[in-house]
Each structure stands twice: as C-alpha cells, then as structure tokens.
Amino acid sequence: MNHSHQHIYDVCKDHMHAYVLIELVDGSSIDGIITGLDHESVYLAVPLEAHEQHHSYMQQGENPHHRQFGYGYPGYGGPGYGYGGYGFPPYRFRRLILPLTALAALSILPWY
Known part of the structure; x- marks a missing residue:
C-alpha cells in the first residue's frame, strides 16, 4: 500500500460513522455516512433523493400518501400493530461501495 493510499485509508478510518463529503478523482462528489x-x-x-424514497415505498407495496400509524407493540400481528401495522419503514439510504483509489479528498459535514 503506497503512502497516499494509506493516508486515505487512515482518514476514512478516523471518520468511521461520520457524515462526510467525498470528492473523487474524476471531480464528482458524494455525501454519505x-x-x-x-x-x-x-x-x-448514501441518502436517497425524494423520488427514490417514493420508489422504495412502491417496492414495499405501500402508498406513502395514505400511510396509517397504528398503536400497539412491534411484532404483534393484525391491523394497527407494529410499525403502522403494515410492513417496514421506507428506505432512506442506499449502500455504495467505492474503491479507495477513487477518493481524492474527504470533508466532514454537519448533520443539520
């Protein structure tokens, strides 16, 4: 592992579980945790865009505009129980794997 590759690895390791902006060698940038x-x-x-979140609802067979939130404890069957009583919450992130050699810079971003 050369010096620059080791440096990028160390910076990523120091910022594990942080919200960051990664700049790639091709000039593009990606934000994520x-x-x-x-x-x-x-x-x-990587956070999903609004249209991607809507698509994740549709993949789960739910209508995001008519979502009902039930009462009760998660894991108990029947309408009105669990998370809204109907399936799982929508996806808000997607997984992205980047080669370390593609990273040019890394900056920490605030959560707000």
Missing part, C-alpha cells in the same frame, strides 16, 4: 472500510474499499450509506 461511512459504514465500513477495508484496504480496498470504503462503504457508504
């Missing part, structure tokens, strides 16, 4: 790291790749949880 570092969820994992190995000597070849960095693993990110």
Whole structure:
C-alpha cells in the first residue's frame, strides 16, 4: 500500500460513522455516512433523493400518501400493530461501495 493510499485509508478510518463529503478523482462528489472500510474499499450509506424514497415505498407495496400509524407493540400481528401495522419503514439510504483509489479528498459535514 503506497503512502497516499494509506493516508486515505487512515482518514476514512478516523471518520468511521461520520457524515462526510467525498470528492473523487474524476471531480464528482458524494455525501454519505461511512459504514465500513477495508484496504480496498470504503462503504457508504448514501441518502436517497425524494423520488427514490417514493420508489422504495412502491417496492414495499405501500402508498406513502395514505400511510396509517397504528398503536400497539412491534411484532404483534393484525391491523394497527407494529410499525403502522403494515410492513417496514421506507428506505432512506442506499449502500455504495467505492474503491479507495477513487477518493481524492474527504470533508466532514454537519448533520443539520
């Protein structure tokens, strides 16, 4: 592992579970939360855009505009129980795996 590759690895390791902006060698940038790291790749949880969140509702067979929130305890069957009584919450992140060699810079972002 050369010096620059080791430096990028160390920076990612120091910012594990942080919300970061990653600039790539091609000039593009990606924001996300570092969820994992190995000597070849960095693993990110990347926030979905609004249209992608809507699509995740539809994949789960739910209508996001007519969602009902029930009462009771998660895990108990029947209408009105669990998370809204109907399935799982929508996806808000997607997983992205980037090779460490593609990273040019990393900046920490605030959560707000």
